[in-house]
Amino acid sequence: xxxxxxxxxxxxxxxxxxxxxxxxxxxxxxxxxxxxxxxxxxxxxxxxxxxxxxxxxxxxxxxxxxxxxxxxxxxxxxxxxxxxxxxxxxxxxxxxxxxxxxxxxxxxxxxxxxxxxxxxxxxxxxxxxxxxxxxxxxxxxxxxxxxxxxxxxxxxxxxxxxxxxxxxxxxxxxxxxxxxxxxxxxxxxxxxxxxxxxxxxxxxxxxxxxxxxxxxxxxxxxxxxxxxxxxxxxxxxxxxxxxxxxxxxxxxxxxxxxxxxxxxxxxxxxxxxxxxxxxxxxxxxxxxxxxxxxxxxxxxxxxxxxxxxxxxxxxxxxxxxxxxxxxxxxxxxxxxxxxxxxxxxxxxxxxxxxxxxxxxxxxxxxxxxxxxxxxxxxxxxxxxxxxxxxxxxxxxxxxxxxxxxxxxxxxxxxxxxxxxxxxxxxxxxxxxxxxxxx
Numbered sequence: 001x002x003x004x005x006x007x008x009x010x011x012x013x014x015x016x017x018x019x020x021x022x023x024x025x026x027x028x029x030x031x032x033x034x035x036x037x038x039x040x041x042x043x044x045x046x047x048x049x050x051x052x053x054x055x056x057x058x059x060x061x062x063x064x065x066x067x068x069x070x071x072x073x074x075x076x077x078x079x080x081x082x083x084x085x086x087x088x089x090x091x092x093x094x095x096x097x098x099x100x101x102x103x104x105x106x107x108x109x110x111x112x113x114x115x116x117x118x119x120x121x122x123x124x125x126x127x128x129x130x131x132x133x134x135x136x137x138x139x140x141x142x143x144x145x146x147x148x149x150x151x152x153x154x155x156x157x158x159x160x161x162x163x164x165x166x167x168x169x170x171x172x173x174x175x176x177x178x179x180x181x182x183x184x185x186x187x188x189x190x191x192x193x194x195x196x197x198x199x200x201x202x203x204x205x206x207x208x209x210x211x212x213x214x215x216x217x218x219x220x221x222x223x224x225x226x227x228x229x230x231x232x233x234x235x236x237x238x239x240x241x242x243x244x245x246x247x248x249x250x251x252x253x254x255x256x257x258x259x260x261x262x263x264x265x266x267x268x269x270x271x272x273x274x275x276x277x278x279x280x281x282x283x284x285x286x287x288x289x290x291x292x293x294x295x296x297x298x299x300x301x302x303x304x305x306x307x308x309x310x311x312x313x314x315x316x317x318x319x320x321x322x323x324x325x326x327x328x329x330x331x332x333x334x335x336x337x338x339x340x341x342x343x344x345x346x347x348x349x350x351x352x353x354x355x356x357x358x359x360x361x362x363x364x365x366x367x368x369x370x371x372x373x374x375x376x377x378x379x380x381x382x383x384x385x386x387x388x389x390x391x392x393x394x395x396x397x398x399x400x401x402x403x404x405x406x407x408x409x410x411x412x413x414x415x416x417x418x419x420x421x422x423x424x425x426x427x428x429x430x431x432x433x434x435x436x437x438x
Contacts (some may be wrong), residue, residue, distance in 0.1 A: 008037050010082035014279025021196055023138045027131035029191045034124045035158030036184045041066055043166050044177040060119050067379040069121025071372035077126020078201035078368020082361050086134040087200040094192040095318055096123035096330040101185040105178050131366035137203035137356035145298030145352045151156060152348045153291050207360040235419060239357045242414050244370035250378050251408040253379035253400050254346060257338060260385050268326035268393055283336055310344025311408045313337050318404045321397040359421045
C-alpha cells in the first residue's frame with residue numbers, strides 16, 4: 001500500500017471548471033428559486049385564500065413553515081454536501097423542489113399547501129449552501145467572489161419577476177396563484193435538466209481523495225478539517241461564530257425591512273401601498289447598479305474600501321427613523337441606503353467570506369448551519385416586529401440601529417483577523433500578499 005499522499009487542495013488546487021460561468025449560473029439559480037418561492041408565497045396565499053378557504057392562522061402557519069423548513073434544509077443539506085459531494089446533493093434538492101412546487105401549483109386543499117411548502121422550503125434550504133460551495137470551488141483563481149456575487153444578482157432578479165407577475169395576475173384569484181408558482185416550477189425543471197450536465201467540484205473531489213489516501217496509508221491522524229467535530233473546535237469554530245453572527249445580526253435588519261416594509265410604510269409613515277410599490281421600482285436600478293459594481297471589485301483589494309462604504313451607509317440608513325421619526329422621508333431613506341449598503345456588505349460578503357475562510361470539507365456544513373440559524377432568528381424576531389412597530393416604534397428602530405452597528409463591528413474588526421481556508425488546509429503555505437481583500 002502506497003504511503004504517498006497528494007498535496008492538499010489548498011496547496012495544489014484542482015483545475016477550475018471548463019465553463020465556470022455556466023456552473024455559476026446554474027448553481028446560482030438556487031438563489032433565484034429561493035427568492036421566487038419566498039416572495040411568491042406571500043402573494044399566493046392571499047390569492048388562494050378564497051378558493052381554499054384559508055384563515056389567518058393557516059396563512060401564518062404556512063408562511064412560518066417555509067422559513068423553518070429552509071433552516072432545517074440548510075443544516076442537513078450543507079452537511080450532506082460535504083459528505084457526499086456538491087453535485088449529488090444539488091441535483092437531489094432541485095428534484096425535491098420540482099416535486100414540491102408541482103404540489104403547490106396544483107394545490108386543491110390546505111393540506112397540499114402544507115406538504116408543498118415543507119418540500120420546497122427544505123429543498124431550497126439544502127440547495128443554497130451546497131450550490132455556493134460549488135460555485136466558489138469551480139471558479140477560476142481571482143474570480144471566486146465575482147461568481148458568488150452572481151448568485152446575489154440572481155436572487156434580486158428572483159424578487160423582481162414575481163413582483164411583475166403579481167401586477168398581471170393579482171385579479172385572477174387561484175389561477176393567478178398557480179401562474180406564480182407555475183413559472184417557478186417550469187424554471188426549476190429547466191435548471192434541473194441543465195444541472196445534470198455539471199461535473200462534481202474538483203476541489204471537493206481532491207480533498208476527498210486526500211482524506212481517503214491518508215486513511216489507506218494508515219495516517220488518519222493527519223486528517224484535518226473533515227470530521228464534524230472539527231467544525232466545533234478552534235480555529236474553525238471561531239470562523240463559524242464570526243460569520244454566523246455577522247450574517248444573523250445583519251439579517252435581522254434586512255428581513256425586518258424586507259418582510260414588514262409595507263406594514264411600516266402604511267401604519268407608521270401613513271402612506272399608500274401603491275406609492276411604496278412605485279418607490280420600489282424606482283429604487284431598483286440603484287440596487288442593480290450597486291451589485292454590478294460589487295461584481296467588479298469583489299476579487300480586488302478595493303473590496304475592503306467598498307465594504308466599509310456599504311457598512312457605513314447601512315448604519316446611517318437605520319439611524320434615520322430615530323433621528324427624523326418614522327416619517328415617509330426617513331423610511332424611504334432607510335430603504336434606499338440599506339439597499340445601497342447591502343450591495344457591498346451583508347449577505348453578499350457573508351457568502352464570499354464563508355467560501356474563503358472555511359476549509360473545503362466543512363464549507364457547506366458551516367454555511368448551512370449559519371444560514372439556518374439566521375433564518376430562525378429572523379423568524380422569531382418577526383413574531384414581535386408588528387407589535388413593536390405599532391406600540392413602540394422607537395424601541396424597534398433602536399434595536400435595528402443596534403443590530404447594524406454590531407454587525408458593522410464584526411465585519412470591520414473581527415472577520416479580517418480570521419485565517420483563510422488556504423492557510424488552515426496548508427499551514428506551510430506562504431503568507432497571503434499584502435492587499436488581499438477581506
